[in-house]
Amino acid sequence: MADHTASAALLEACIEAGIDYMFANLGSDHPPLVEALARAHAEGRPAPRLITCPNEMVALSAAHGHAQVSGRAQAVLVHVECGTQALGGAIHNAAKGRAPVLILAGASPFTQEGELPGSRNEFIQWIQDVFDQRGLVRGYMRYDNEIRSGRNLKQMIHRALQFAHSDPKGPVYLMAAREVLEEEVPPVAIDAARWRPLAPAGLAPSDAAEIAARLARAKRPLVVTSHLGRNPEAVPRLIALCRRLGIGVLDSVPSALNFPADDPLYQGSQWNEKVQNPALAEADLVLVIESDVPWIPQINRPSPDADIIHIDVDPLKEQMPLWYIGAVRSFRADAATALGQILAALETVSLAPAAIAERAERHAARHAARQAAIAARAEASGAITGDVLTARLRRHLDARTIVLSEGISHYQTILDQLCLTRPGSLFASGGGSLGWNGGAAIGVKLARPDHTVVALTGDGSYMFSVPSSVHWMARRYQTPFLQVIYNNRGWKSPKLSLLALHPEGFASRAEEIGVSFAPAPDYAAIAAAAGGAFAQRVTERAELDDAIARAFHAVRVEGRAAVLDVAVTPL
Numbered sequence: 001m002a003d004h005t006a007s008a009a010l011l012e013a014c015i016e017a018g019i020d021y022m023f024a025n026l027g028s029d030h031p032p033l034v035e036a037l038a039r040a041h042a043e044g045r046p047a048p049r050l051i052t053c054p055n056e057m058v059a060l061s062a063a064h065g066h067a068q069v070s071g072r073a074q075a076v077l078v079h080v081e082c083g084t085q086a087l088g089g090a091i092h093n094a095a096k097g098r099a100p101v102l103i104l105a106g107a108s109p110f111t112q113e114g115e116l117p118g119s120r121n122e123f124i125q126w127i128q129d130v131f132d133q134r135g136l137v138r139g140y141m142r143y144d145n146e147i148r149s150g151r152n153l154k155q156m157i158h159r160a161l162q163f164a165h166s167d168p169k170g171p172v173y174l175m176a177a178r179e180v181l182e183e184e185v186p187p188v189a190i191d192a193a194r195w196r197p198l199a200p201a202g203l204a205p206s207d208a209a210e211i212a213a214r215l216a217r218a219k220r221p222l223v224v225t226s227h228l229g230r231n232p233e234a235v236p237r238l239i240a241l242c243r244r245l246g247i248g249v250l251d252s253v254p255s256a257l258n259f260p261a262d263d264p265l266y267q268g269s270q271w272n273e274k275v276q277n278p279a280l281a282e283a284d285l286v287l288v289i290e291s292d293v294p295w296i297p298q299i300n301r302p303s304p305d306a307d308i309i310h311i312d313v314d315p316l317k318e319q320m321p322l323w324y325i326g327a328v329r330s331f332r333a334d335a336a337t338a339l340g341q342i343l344a345a346l347e348t349v350s351l352a353p354a355a356i357a358e359r360a361e362r363h364a365a366r367h368a369a370r371q372a373a374i375a376a377r378a379e380a381s382g383a384i385t386g387d388v389l390t391a392r393l394r395r396h397l398d399a400r401t402i403v404l405s406e407g408i409s410h411y412q413t414i415l416d417q418l419c420l421t422r423p424g425s426l427f428a429s430g431g432g433s434l435g436w437n438g439g440a441a442i443g444v445k446l447a448r449p450d451h452t453v454v455a456l457t458g459d460g461s462y463m464f465s466v467p468s469s470v471h472w473m474a475r476r477y478q479t480p481f482l483q484v485i486y487n488n489r490g491w492k493s494p495k496l497s498l499l500a501l502h503p504e505g506f507a508s509r510a511e512e513i514g515v516s517f518a519p520a521p522d523y524a525a526i527a528a529a530a531g532g533a534f535a536q537r538v539t540e541r542a543e544l545d546d547a548i549a550r551a552f553h554a555v556r557v558e559g560r561a562a563v564l565d566v567a568v569t570p571l
Helices: 006-016 031-043 056-070 080-086 089-096 150-165 178-182 205-217 234-245 278-282 335-348 353-378 386-394 408-418 436-447 459-464 467-476 492-501 523-531 541-558
Strands: 021-024 049-052 075-078 101-107 143-146 171-177 221-225 248-252 266-270 285-289 307-312 329-332 401-406 452-458 482-487 534-538 562-567
Touching: 006 031, 006 150, 006 178, 021 056, 021 436, 031 178, 049 467, 056 075, 056 080, 056 089, 056 101, 056 436, 056 467, 075 080, 080 101, 089 171, 089 436, 101 150, 143 150, 150 171, 150 178, 171 178, 205 234, 205 285, 205 307, 205 329, 205 335, 221 234, 221 278, 234 248, 234 335, 234 353, 248 278, 248 353, 266 353, 266 408, 278 353, 285 335, 307 335, 353 386, 353 408, 386 408, 386 452, 386 482, 386 541, 401 408, 401 436, 408 452, 436 452, 436 459, 436 467, 436 482, 452 459, 452 541, 459 482, 459 523, 467 523, 482 523, 482 541, 523 534, 523 562, 534 541, 541 562
Parallel strands: 021 049, 021 075, 075 101, 101 171, 143 171, 221 248, 221 285, 248 266, 285 307, 307 329, 401 452, 452 482, 482 562, 534 562
Antiparallel strands: none
């Protein structure tokens, strides 16, 4: 047995980098790592905890969720090119959601006659040998490379993670063949402090002063954001700026809590509604800060006379082939840093208290009217609607609850009715590939074991989440969470997309267009069978409050996952 292998060095590098978990779907390329893990445990040396993941989508979603609340990349271990492809939509979500994740993939051995330890000894190793394995995911990675020698493996790990944690953050991909992972190598000491991510970028002082002055003198300034709250430290700075100047805040397809929903300056969220947002329409200055899609120009856009200022860690949207918003000034800067600079610059700007008060009052009136309408929807009589369900769930949330939203056609309803106020209390995937919520809930619970995790999902995204794998993992690794299915009996969003383009077409009148899930599976029973979860289907409004209370009791007191399958207004 080798005294120190490249696999041992890999585990050491992960520990040095703060990686606690390795979400793994093992294959024939991983014996060197499995052996190194077993030896580390036997000898009492630190190593990441291996989390067995029967499905790769769940593995990467779990690492994604962990990173969203911890800010630290975790490792995902997959099997050659097959496992890499099986990561599927989770790769898209991690890239678009800017989640730092280290993906480690094996590769087919590159020798076949026993020339080196780890040489080919199974038929599958010829079939799984492809020309450009890294190319399968290169378009989504912040960095990708092949580890060709164990002698610089630790440096490669730290370099990859330096990319993952530097803005714009995102996943990184490394691959290595068995011969490399079996290689005996001398120990290498690494000073992790020398591999820190790049420091957050700020504005030039003159630019911060210009933005502060323009915000102060504008008649109707507005902030539009989508994911500023991914960094909870940015939220109080945005609150301070907006309250000081009476600026309204509009969420556009938010994937985090960016501004407290009960603040009078909060103007709500805009998703795919086919209406012009009034706050955006009247704005004469729009500060777009950390947003990939601040508006949909064909439907909802600022006035042609409005000036747009754009601040983002990725202002060019380098992975989006088509993107522009007509900004008069655009800056590459970290939101928290830039907002702190703008607040400091306000100290030298002349403010008009009467104008600021008038702005704030105007926003407060619109906010109050909006809140009244939201409250009325929550109390509407009749069947269970998404508003009714979400409002009843909100009664059970506390300061140690984290909500994961993948409600798709209920995205806005969930945000409206939860009315959350605490930074870090709400996350969506940030991407567009469904099935993130189940695995993400496991990752969040591992990172925050003292919190209640609630995953809100449509019936379509529930099936995409691979619930049999998710709930088996939740029981094995003691990560109980509540999963609530907004069951509208099919894919509502594709139907809405159809009606938006062909409102009077043949498909609009057809009974079956391929979006119905009838006859539906017993969604909750899947979780019960796979992981012993509390499971209940709710079809009557009178059952709702008791079912929700029992589900929260199962999670918080009994320590097991719970799934509520709630029949809401159908397609």
